[in-house]
Amino acid sequence: MVQSLDRSQGRAGAVATDGAAAPKTFTGNRALQIEEPLIFEMGQAGRCGVDLPEPPKVKDRLNGLRRGGEIGLPGLSEPQVVQHYTRLSQKNYAIDMGVYPLGSCTMKHNPRINEKVARLAGIGDLHPLQPVSTVQGALELIDTLAHWLKTLTGMPAVAMSPAAGAHGEMCGMMAIAAALDAKGERAQRKIVLAPESAHGTNPATAAALGFTVKPIPANDRGRVDLAALKAALGPDVAAIMLTNPNTCGLFESEIVEISTAVHEAGAYFYCDGANFNAIAGRVRPGDLGVDCMHINLHKTFSTPHGGGGPGAGPVVLSAALAPFAPYPWIVKTGDGWTVAEEGTRVAGTPFGRLKAFHGQMGMFSRALAYIMSHGADGLKQASEDAVLSANYVMAALKDVMTPAFDGPCMHEVLFDDSFLKDTGVSTLDFAKAMIDEGYHPMTMYFPLVVHGAMLIEPTESQAKEDLDQFIGALRSLTERAKTGTAAEEFKAAPRFSPRRRLDETLAARKPILRWRPSNNPPEGGPMRQAAE
Amino acid sequence: MRYLPLTDADRREMLRVIGAKSVDDLFRDVPASARLPGKVAGLPDHQGELEVERAFQGFAAKNVSPAMAPFFIGAGAYRHHVPATVDYMIQRGEFLTSYTPYQPEITQGTLQYLFEFQTQVTLLTGMEVANASMYDGSTGTSEAVLMANRVTRRHKALISGGLHPQYRGVIETAARWEGFNAVVGKADVDGLEDLIAAVDKETSCVVVQNPSFFGHVRDFSKLAEACHAAGALLIVVVTEVVSLGLITPPGEMGADIVVCEGQSIGNGLGFGGPYVGLFATREKYMRQMPGRLVGETVDADGKRGFVLTLSTREQHIRREKATSNICTNAGLCALAFTIHLTLLGEAGFRRLAELNHAKASELADRVAAVPGVTVVNDSFFNEFTVRLPRPAAPVVEALAARRILAGVPVSRLIPDDPSVANLLLLAATETATEHGMAPLVAGLKEVL
Numbered sequence: 001m002v003q004s005l006d007r008s009q010g011r012a013g014a015v016a017t018d019g020a021a022a023p024k025t026f027t028g029n030r031a032l033q034i035e036e037p038l039i040f041e042m043g044q045a046g047r048c049g050v051d052l053p054e055p056p057k058v059k060d061r062l063n064g065l066r067r068g069g070e071i072g073l074p075g076l077s078e079p080q081v082v083q084h085y086t087r088l089s090q091k092n093y094a095i096d097m098g099v100y101p102l103g104s105c106t107m108k109h110n111p112r113i114n115e116k117v118a119r120l121a122g123i124g125d126l127h128p129l130q131p132v133s134t135v136q137g138a139l140e141l142i143d144t145l146a147h148w149l150k151t152l153t154g155m156p157a158v159a160m161s162p163a164a165g166a167h168g169e170m171c172g173m174m175a176i177a178a179a180l181d182a183k184g185e186r187a188q189r190k191i192v193l194a195p196e197s198a199h200g201t202n203p204a205t206a207a208a209l210g211f212t213v214k215p216i217p218a219n220d221r222g223r224v225d226l227a228a229l230k231a232a233l234g235p236d237v238a239a240i241m242l243t244n245p246n247t248c249g250l251f252e253s254e255i256v257e258i259s260t261a262v263h264e265a266g267a268y269f270y271c272d273g274a275n276f277n278a279i280a281g282r283v284r285p286g287d288l289g290v291d292c293m294h295i296n297l298h299k300t301f302s303t304p305h306g307g308g309g310p311g312a313g314p315v316v317l318s319a320a321l322a323p324f325a326p327y328p329w330i331v332k333t334g335d336g337w338t339v340a341e342e343g344t345r346v347a348g349t350p351f352g353r354l355k356a357f358h359g360q361m362g363m364f365s366r367a368l369a370y371i372m373s374h375g376a377d378g379l380k381q382a383s384e385d386a387v388l389s390a391n392y393v394m395a396a397l398k399d400v401m402t403p404a405f406d407g408p409c410m411h412e413v414l415f416d417d418s419f420l421k422d423t424g425v426s427t428l429d430f431a432k433a434m435i436d437e438g439y440h441p442m443t444m445y446f447p448l449v450v451h452g453a454m455l456i457e458p459t460e461s462q463a464k465e466d467l468d469q470f471i472g473a474l475r476s477l478t479e480r481a482k483t484g485t486a487a488e489e490f491k492a493a494p495r496f497s498p499r500r501r502l503d504e505t506l507a508a509r510k511p512i513l514r515w516r517p518s519n520n521p522p523e524g525g526p527m528r529q530a531a532e
Numbered sequence: 533m534r535y536l537p538l539t540d541a542d543r544r545e546m547l548r549v550i551g552a553k554s555v556d557d558l559f560r561d562v563p564a565s566a567r568l569p570g571k572v573a574g575l576p577d578h579q580g581e582l583e584v585e586r587a588f589q590g591f592a593a594k595n596v597s598p599a600m601a602p603f604f605i606g607a608g609a610y611r612h613h614v615p616a617t618v619d620y621m622i623q624r625g626e627f628l629t630s631y632t633p634y635q636p637e638i639t640q641g642t643l644q645y646l647f648e649f650q651t652q653v654t655l656l657t658g659m660e661v662a663n664a665s666m667y668d669g670s671t672g673t674s675e676a677v678l679m680a681n682r683v684t685r686r687h688k689a690l691i692s693g694g695l696h697p698q699y700r701g702v703i704e705t706a707a708r709w710e711g712f713n714a715v716v717g718k719a720d721v722d723g724l725e726d727l728i729a730a731v732d733k734e735t736s737c738v739v740v741q742n743p744s745f746f747g748h749v750r751d752f753s754k755l756a757e758a759c760h761a762a763g764a765l766l767i768v769v770v771t772e773v774v775s776l777g778l779i780t781p782p783g784e785m786g787a788d789i790v791v792c793e794g795q796s797i798g799n800g801l802g803f804g805g806p807y808v809g810l811f812a813t814r815e816k817y818m819r820q821m822p823g824r825l826v827g828e829t830v831d832a833d834g835k836r837g838f839v840l841t842l843s844t845r846e847q848h849i850r851r852e853k854a855t856s857n858i859c860t861n862a863g864l865c866a867l868a869f870t871i872h873l874t875l876l877g878e879a880g881f882r883r884l885a886e887l888n889h890a891k892a893s894e895l896a897d898r899v900a901a902v903p904g905v906t907v908v909n910d911s912f913f914n915e916f917t918v919r920l921p922r923p924a925a926p927v928v929e930a931l932a933a934r935r936i937l938a939g940v941p942v943s944r945l946i947p948d949d950p951s952v953a954n955l956l957l958l959a960a961t962e963t964a965t966e967h968g969m970a971p972l973v974a975g976l977k978e979v980l
Contacts, residue, residue, distance in 0.1 A: 036644070038644070038647070038648060038651075039648050039874050040648070040651060043877065045878075045879075046879075047877065048875075048876070048877050048879045048880045049615070049617070049874065049875030049876065049877065049880065050615055050875050050876055050880045050884075052880060052883045052884060052887060052962070053887070055883060055886035055887045055889075055890045056890045056894075058889065058890045058893040058894070059893070060889070061749075061889075061893060061896075061909070061910065061911050061912055062749050062778065062779060062889070062911060062913070063748070063749040063750065063751065063910070063911035064751075065749055065750075065751055065779050065780045065911075066778065066779070066780070067776070067777070067778055067779055067780050067781065068780075070878065071655050071656065071776075071777070071878055071881065071882075072655045072878070073652065073655060073873065073874075073876070073877050073878040073881055074874070074877060074878070075877035075878055075879060075880075076874055076875070076877060078615075078617055078875060081617060081621075081871060081874050081875050082617060082621065084874075085621045085624075085627075085645070085867075085871055086621070086624070088640070088641040088644050088645055089621075089624045089626035089627050089641050090626060090641065091626075091638075091639070091640035091641040091644070092626040092627065092630045092638065092639050092640070092641035092642055093626075093630060093635070093638040093639065094625050094626045094627075094628070094629040094630040095625070095629035095630075096625030096626065096628075096629045097625070097626070100631070102631055102634075105631055107629075107631060109535050110625075110628065110629045111535060113581045113584060113585065115623060115628075116585070117584065117585060117588035119619070120588060120589065120592045121592070121597045121599050122589075122591070122592025122593060122594075122595045122597050123588065123591060123592050123595070123803070124800050124801075124802055124803075125597045125598055125599055125611075125800055125801055125802075126595055126597060126598070126801055126802070126803040127598060127603075127605045127609055127611065127801045127803070127937070128609055128801070128803050128804030128805075129605055129607055129608075129609070129940045129944065129945075130596070130598075130605060130932075130937055131928055131929055131932040131937075133929065133932055133933075134595060134596035134932050134937065135595050135596075135803065136594045136595065137590070137591035137592055137593065137594030137595040138591065138595055138803050140591055140594065141588075141591045148575065151572060151574055151575055152572055152575070163667035163668065163671060163805065163806070164667060164858075164859065164860040164861070165859065165860060166847070166857045166858055166859045166860070167667065167671070167858075169857065170857065174705070174709045177709050178709075199847075199848075199859075200846075200847035200848040200849070200850070200851045200854065200859075201847050201848075201857050201859050203847075203851040203852035204847035204850075204851060204852060204854040204856070204857035205857045206852065207852035207853070207854075208678075208710055208856075208857055209709055209710055210709075210710065210711050213851075213852045250561065251559070251561035251562055252561075253561040253562075253563065255563065255566075256563045256565060256566070279559075279562070281571060281572055282559065282562075282568060282571075283559075283562055283566050283567070283568065284566070284568070284572065287565065287566040288563070288566050296860075298860065304628045304629055304864065305629065305630065305631045305632070305860075305863075306622075306627070306628055306630075306863045306864025306865075306867075307627055307630045307631070307632065307633065307639070307641075307642035307645075307646075307863035307864060307867065308631070308632035308633065308642070308664070308824065308860060308861055308863030309632075309665070309667075309806070309860040309861040309862045309863045309864065309865070310667070310805070310806030310808075310860070310861075310862045310863070310864060310865055311860040312806075326705070327701070341944075342697075342701065342945075342947055342948075343943075343944075343947020343948065351705065351708075351709065352701060352702075352704060352705025352708060352709070353698060353701035353702055353705050354671070354702060354705065355667065355668065355670055355671055355698075355702060355805075356608055356668065356669065356670035356696065356698040356699060356702065356804070357608075357609070357698070357803075357804025357805060358803065358804045358805070359804065359805055360805040360806045361802055361803035361804055361805055361806075362802045362803075362805060362806050363805075363806060365588070369584050369588065372576075372579055372583075372584050372587060373534075373535070373578060373579060373580075373581070373584050374533065374535070374578050375575065375576050375577035375578035375579060376571040376572050376573075376575040376576065376577055377533075377571050377577045377578055378533045378535075378536070378577070378578040379571075379572075380570075380571045380572070381533060381536060382533075382535070382536060384555045384558075385536055385538050385543075387555070387558050387559070388538070388543060388546055388547070388550075388555055388558065389538075389546070391546075391550045391552070391558055392546040392549060392550060394550075395549050395550040395551065396549060407550075407558075408550075408552070408557065408558040408559075408560065408561070410558075431635075432637070435635065435637055435638055440631075440635060440638065441635055446848075460535075460536055460538070461535065461536075461537070462537065463537035463538070463542075464537070464538060464539075464542040464545070464546065466537075492832075494637050494638075497637040497638050498637070498638070498640050499636065499637050499640050499831040499835060499837040500637060500831045500832040500833055500835075501637065501831060501832045502636045502637070502829050502830070502831045502832075502837045502838075502839045503829045503830050503831070503832075504829065504839050504841065506829045506830065507827040507828065507829035507839045507841040508827070508841050508842055508844075511818065511825070511827050511841060511842060512827055512828040512829075513647075513650055513661045513662070513818070513825055513826070513827050513828075513841075514647070514650050514651040514654050514661065514662070515647070515648070515651045
């Protein structure tokens, strides 16, 4: 049984621990939790956090367009900047702090060697337009990663330049549009099929390219309904966009039948690779009949999410789509590497360019370091541990929470909210109560096919003891919810976080998207007043 | 394996709790035809940190870093000094290893710096609202065109010949596959292009760059008036954001959307990425913007806090009706930008811009004195175009062989126009030194 982490051990001397009832402090701070103004409320003219030499006087060559007036940037010294951003950092939850079970997002450990090698001067400090003779190592690095990605997926080609998963979707779907164009079928094939459980990026991408998105229903096992898919396929279908393992955390067991049917109908199979981390090193998507798949390097290969990016979304391509891959790509020559870009004589008909320069090199370095550290054996083990951990969480919670589908699951487990029925506690309340227990909530209300969805992805990075503690916390929350008298308590959560529930309706109704001197601070503590 | 905490005993116990015989049981939904007998063949096994680091040092050793050579390359990516504080702060795990701030109660750190970022972007560009970043300048520009198409319900974009050719390529790719018309101007080498006459009632937007790809500083006020008279939007692109410390911002010229490549502030060259796109517009177009927005609000105790807002524009809510498919953006690069700009402040940012202009002016005077070399520009910020007496590409190669990274031959980015073959772009930032300029001038004299 999991032990509570309460360290008071029954000793006397404990004071009330209810944060809301605790006395106010003069500063508004609570020990390590420091209330922090905006930089615009801290600046003073005459302060600067850098020392730059006096510029020599030269005659302007600015075509008479010298900027007048104040820009309005605040002046802060270096120690102020360090303190400000350190304090802000302490208001964030992070993988480095513990279990971050955000389903579909893959919050796994971010090794620091990856940061170190990406910053080596000979890698991090290179200009993308240096003569190729001076960046042979950089091109070799990209080509090495490309080789790993192709081999791990069993696919013959890869486009490295997409900047994130959604950008990779754009790449893959443009390649499909180009392939249809080359066959003279683009005007006729205007439909893209996607399950209702798809990531929002899938329909958004297809629609941006002028396709009509047609939803495919799921069967009662949470997989694509093969009969419905076959009925929907026809000469007007361009492609299917399918996530596998899917967003319910399940492997599409009829995937080979799906890809065969799609190909027989003359359409292409776009695989959303957001969940490749469940199978990397164990299953090759090329063996499943996919035509293209983006790989979120920031998920499967652990480049840091950084508070919302940057990511990278290379796209592996089948032989049918490879000729349409966008500029640029790396070409191995006799004794080195070069870049195929506009003006290079190439085979095939690239569909264009998605981005300036060569792609997210900084992410390539980190992902390659991660991949080399694991190797073929470690990647397989990591996928297995991720799947094992998710199934363990499901097994340990299935008597008190309600898994949406029978097992086994892959790297994430999906629960619906039926275990909260008649408790007055919603999925949102339940998730917010997890915050007070020291956890980041799971993904909520996604996928849309399950009522009150809770998608938990523990990843392979958590020790069993930590999973047990997490499971214990969730069991305790379910018990409290099921008393039927705890709804108010749940609705008041979180109480111990740097902020309590925020008024999102107010934010959307009267958007304040920037600081202005006239913004009235809703609460002016002494620190803020001193700063103004 | 150092990243995997589960022991074999843990795994056995977990399988027991699950009720599975082996981990293979958990993969039973994988079709038999796709089950590999073991690990993926043909790839090496795991390595220690020392071995990995050695491999990367091997890659690094095959490159010539700008730190090791006289360096004058720009063309959309600029080498500036980034204070050590920036890289230290962005590596704090609470920033580095946090996700998109979907749970605002425990991500106020990210949300507040993005709110600061958005404010800084509006101040630099002279615009009213800004989003929480795009992937980079090139993709941001393409998104700006799509946004203008939505706002105006028109489908013809006029693209200046002064726009970075790879940015132009990204727009043309979007035009071809997303279905609009991109009318592209001829390479505007002399900075004299006038697009006013081309703006008509079908035009959704005009896309210009300032300073232009060739370095010219232009006033687009008249063009903005012409756009507005015709019901079109003016999109101004800035690939060197430091220029905004010295040059009239696009907002004051009447721009409707401003897109900048923010790499110069806080972010290294990084061989082309990741960078950070800045995206700003007028308040009236706010709800047509792509990407994430952070807004101010209050929490249950009435304390000021920040949240992601207006997300009904976005793909995770709106799906096929979203303003863009963008999801992950450039959060950590935006943080680097914000910290660096906060260190600079008003005084530092302006001085940095002055230094850049002074260094480039010095470089222009020096290379103009090389026989056969002409500086094309009357105006520039920290980058300008020179005309050589022979094709620039082999000249750059010859200088690279002497370990001088001289600049970008225009033909590398505009390969299909013989009239630009002899043109070379040269940039000088605050990092340029006398020790670098002298060898460049000497090298040019030798190889020309």
